[in-house]
Amino acid sequence: xxxxxxxxxxxxxxxxxxxxxxxxxxxxxxxxxxxxxxxxxxxxxxxxxxxxxxxxxxxxxxxxxxxxxxxxxxxxxxxxxxxxxxxxxxxxxxxxxxxxxxxxxxxxxxxxxxxxxxxxxxxxxxxxxxxxxxxxxxxxxxxxxxxxxxxxxxxxxxxxxxxxxxxxxxxxxxxxxxxxxxxxxxxxxxxxxxxxxxxxxxxxxxxxxxxxxxxxxxxxxxxxxxxxxxxxxxxxxxxxxxxxxxxxxxxxxxxxxxxxxxxxxxxxxxxxxxxxxxxxxxxxxxxxxxxxxxxxxxxxxxxxxxxxxxxxxxxxxxxxxxxxxxxxxxxxxxxxxxxxxxxxxxxxxxxxxxxxxxxxxxxxxxxxxxxxxxxxxxxxxxxxxxxxxxxxxxxxxxxxxxxxxxxxxxxxxxxxxxxxxxxxxxxxxxxxxxxxxxxxxxxxxxxxxxxxxxxxxxxxxxxxxxxxxxxxxxxxxxxxxxxxxxxxxxxxxxxxxxxxxxxxxxxxxxxxxxxxxxxxx
Numbered sequence: 001x002x003x004x005x006x007x008x009x010x011x012x013x014x015x016x017x018x019x020x021x022x023x024x025x026x027x028x029x030x031x032x033x034x035x036x037x038x039x040x041x042x043x044x045x046x047x048x049x050x051x052x053x054x055x056x057x058x059x060x061x062x063x064x065x066x067x068x069x070x071x072x073x074x075x076x077x078x079x080x081x082x083x084x085x086x087x088x089x090x091x092x093x094x095x096x097x098x099x100x101x102x103x104x105x106x107x108x109x110x111x112x113x114x115x116x117x118x119x120x121x122x123x124x125x126x127x128x129x130x131x132x133x134x135x136x137x138x139x140x141x142x143x144x145x146x147x148x149x150x151x152x153x154x155x156x157x158x159x160x161x162x163x164x165x166x167x168x169x170x171x172x173x174x175x176x177x178x179x180x181x182x183x184x185x186x187x188x189x190x191x192x193x194x195x196x197x198x199x200x201x202x203x204x205x206x207x208x209x210x211x212x213x214x215x216x217x218x219x220x221x222x223x224x225x226x227x228x229x230x231x232x233x234x235x236x237x238x239x240x241x242x243x244x245x246x247x248x249x250x251x252x253x254x255x256x257x258x259x260x261x262x263x264x265x266x267x268x269x270x271x272x273x274x275x276x277x278x279x280x281x282x283x284x285x286x287x288x289x290x291x292x293x294x295x296x297x298x299x300x301x302x303x304x305x306x307x308x309x310x311x312x313x314x315x316x317x318x319x320x321x322x323x324x325x326x327x328x329x330x331x332x333x334x335x336x337x338x339x340x341x342x343x344x345x346x347x348x349x350x351x352x353x354x355x356x357x358x359x360x361x362x363x364x365x366x367x368x369x370x371x372x373x374x375x376x377x378x379x380x381x382x383x384x385x386x387x388x389x390x391x392x393x394x395x396x397x398x399x400x401x402x403x404x405x406x407x408x409x410x411x412x413x414x415x416x417x418x419x420x421x422x423x424x425x426x427x428x429x430x431x432x433x434x435x436x437x438x439x440x441x442x443x444x445x446x447x448x449x450x451x452x453x454x455x456x457x458x459x460x461x462x463x464x465x466x467x468x469x470x471x472x473x474x475x476x477x478x479x480x481x482x483x484x485x486x487x488x489x490x491x492x493x494x495x496x497x498x499x500x501x502x503x504x505x506x507x508x509x510x511x512x513x514x515x516x517x518x519x520x521x
Contacts (some may be wrong), residue, residue, distance in 0.1 A: 045510055063510035065108040067144040067187045068338070068457065071237040074282060075340040076460045081467060081477055085514055086496040089133035095120055101443065103450070104494040104517045105185050106144035106503025109152075110167065116508075116515055117145055117152060124154060126169060129513065133392035135169030140184050143197075144473035144505055148190035148215065153225060155181050155188055161197045161213055172392060173218035182230075184238065185503055189235035189243065190215055192424050194257045196243060199223075200231035205273075206231040206248060212260050219266035222260030227251055229273050232504060234338075236283040236319065249274050250293030252318055264323035268293055274302045277313065278453050278504060284341035286411055287320040287352055287365035292335035294358075307334060309402045309428070315339065317352075317414060329413035332405060334358040337468075337504065338457040341411055342466055345483045351412035353466055357404025360425055360471045360501070362451065363434035364397035380438070387435055391426045399428045404454050406468065406487075420478060420487035422470060425454065430501035431473035432520050449521035450501055469502035 033347035068074045084229070088270045095102040102120040109117040114129035124137040124145060139162075145154035151172055154165045159181055167263040182201035189196045193215045198207035207230045231248035238244065242263060246252045250268035255261065268275070279292030293314040296307035313334040317326040331354070341355040365386040368379045386393050393399065402425035408417040427434075433449040456469040465479045478493040479487070487493060500520040506515040 008240050015387045015453070041110070045216070050094050054092050054181070062109070062111050062147050064108065064508040065147040066109060066189065067234065067505045067508075068236075069147075069508070072239060073285075074236060075338070075458060075506070077341055078462050079509045079511050080463050081461045081465055081509070081514055082512055086477070086494050088420070088473075089382040090513075092126075094129045095128060096123070096125075096133060096136060096323065100304040105302075105450075105452075105503045105519070107187075107503075107517060108508040108512040108515045109145060109147045110513070110515065111147055114510055114513060115260065117147065118517060119143060119145055119154065124152070124169075126152075126166070132515040137164055142185050143181070143223075146186070146188050146190050149302050151215070152409035153188050153190050153198050155186075155199075157181055157183065158240075161188070161195060161199075161211065161218065163195075163218065165350070172502060175213060175218035175220065177211055177213075177220060179289065182231075183228065184231045186230075186233040187235070187505075189237060191243065192241060192478075193469055194221065196257065198230050198237040207231060207233060210235075210245070210255070211283050212257065212262070212373060221258070221486065224253075224255060224260045224262070226253070226328070227265065228270065231276070232278055232280055234280045236281060236289075238283055240328055244281055244283050244289050246279070246291045248332060250271055250277060250291055250316070251283055251289045252289055252323070254289070254323060266318050266323035267291055270301070275304050276307070277334065279335050280457070280504075282339045282341060282352075283320065284350060284352070284411055286341070288341075289318045289320055290335075290339045290341065290352055290354075290411075291316050291318065292331075292339070292354070294336070295330075296334060296335040305340070307358055307402055308423075309333070311358060313356060314408070315352070315354055315414075317411070318347070326412075327407060329414045329416070331356045331407065335401060336453045338506075340458045340460055340466075342460045342464070344408070345480060346485075350409045351417055352408065352409045352410070352414075353458055353460075354409070355404065355406045355468055357402060357454035359453050360430040360433075360451065361400070361428050363427070363429045363437070364393075364399065365434055366437065366449070383434075383437070393427065399426070401426055402428050402454060402471070404470070406455075406466070417433055418480060418485045418487065420493070422474075424477065425470075425472055430471040430519070432500035432518075436500070436520055450503075452501050452519060455482070455515075456502045456504050459507045459509060461477045461509060467507050467514070469506070471501040473499045473518070475502075475507070475516065 034242045038404040114168040116127045126134045155161045159178040163172040165338040178199045200209040207391035210224045228247040228249045235243040252267040254263040276298045299306045313331045316328045333356045335356045337355040365383045407419045458468040
């Protein structure tokens, strides 16, 4: 997910489809290490040792059909991270026009032939397993698409929900549902023949409604108005003809997929944008729904204090059947990612693993370009000097560090199990945002910085390794191998530095491949 850019830096993303890759923020798609990894024992489905939801009408068995994988085991893969992934890249994909030509702010989907689908701000791409373009579909979007029974489903900023043929990229149907769909990094979902999408954004904000459409015809079946703004909307299907989702202030909803009928609503209630979390709800195999809430505000009037890097937050568990609150835990920092619910190690208990930390800020040197009386040459010189200083620039700008942590909780009780703390984001802003500002301006993009979340969503492989990316540009994979309740960095953490921050969707896995997207290459 991504924190909202300030008005002067927001992308317009207008309604009409645009020719591919005319944006500046070139994001990268990484296929990590080409050596085939052994699949987990058993059929594709739940990873060994992991509990599962009921199958949610998955259709063909795509290994990673949506931004968070498959509905019966969200964020958990039956495949292992390829051995030596941190040493070798198989390929990178910068967009059809090359480096810095566009931004990929969504995640990936992977089909049963190891083809990769991803969305840039102006195109949807289908790539083969070697990173070669098979087709592209020009469209202004910030939504991660979903694969379902031979079709790709997504939406566009001009208020359309559509289906494409997976083989050819041709349009099956396209339905105009509103004037605008928000510029946040949302996701569509499909289950039981119904496409679920958010809609009706008043402008650059998130959305206000949820729609259900017939997956075959595109006919709108129902509409539901949320109680607060939706940000990074993601429907989580239960396998029982229902789905759950959260709004940006921590309200949670349980609706019927076929009709949009409300089973229950719960969680925080407040004004439309009283608080702001980029986080996403998760439904666990234990019939619990996990929701995050930021105990602070970014803008406007609120009973909450303004957000700072050390503002706390809350993670809550609600019972799927009733919406009853099961437990609540305060997090040390604001939670702006998505939990994953998984069995770790030899334990028979489920754990909730949640990265927490407030989204990174703006590079201080950007402010120089807003000073009217300074010559442009001097502005550029100061900017380049700041880049040259690296982490030492803190004496120049008095940067505020962004701390963060990954925490694990007992899924039934909320009791804390362990935590792992990476190094602080010393400069307080995302890797690549300062260094790539001038190249991005040179390409004429309307959005010149990425300002993503501090953490992407976590993915768990068949061995129980947790894979999660950070705004410092690094991909981490770790596991408490000796099960002592402590993550030991020298022996239990592996990392790869891409030098550019990541959006919220997280990595996708298939046999022999791990694919992820950052903000630049």
